[in-house]
Amino acid sequence: MNPLNILLWIGFGYLGGKFAAKKGYSPTYGVVLGVCFGPLWLLIALFLPKTGAAIEQDQFEKELAAAPKIANCPGCGKQIPYGSKVCPECEYQISK
Numbered sequence: 902m903n904p905l906n907i908l909l910w911i912g913f914g915y916l917g918g919k920f921a922a923k924k925g926y927s928p929t930y931g932v933v934l935g936v937c938f939g940p941l942w943l944l945i946a947l948f949l950p951k952t953g954a955a956i957e958q959d960q961f962e963k964e965l966a967a968a969p970k971i972a973n974c975p976g977c978g979k980q981i982p983y984g985s986k987v988c989p990e991c992e993y994q995i996s997k
């Protein structure tokens with residue numbers, strides 16, 4: 902096998918490991934499998950089901966993205982960044 906093919910093989914395997922890691926599998930395990938199976942592992946990794954931990958992480962990120970980023974100031978009623986302690990418009994102290 903020529904060196905370029907070996908590099909490609911490892912590259913594909915490494916990518917497969919990365920995909921598997923994104924789905925919640927151990928990155929080390931994924932990369933080792935990748936080096937053994939090369940492009941085949943990349944294909945397998947693409948179709949692997951997500952682990953429970955990865956699904957939970959996804960949901961957490963979705964909730965974070967859906968959280969309100971704007972709030973109304975109780976003092977002047979203007980829209981201010983969510984979580985502000987003092988209103989930038991009227992300097993109303995927002996206690997939580």
Ligand SMILES: [Zn+2]
Binds near residue numbers: 974975988
């Ligand atoms: Zn205000």
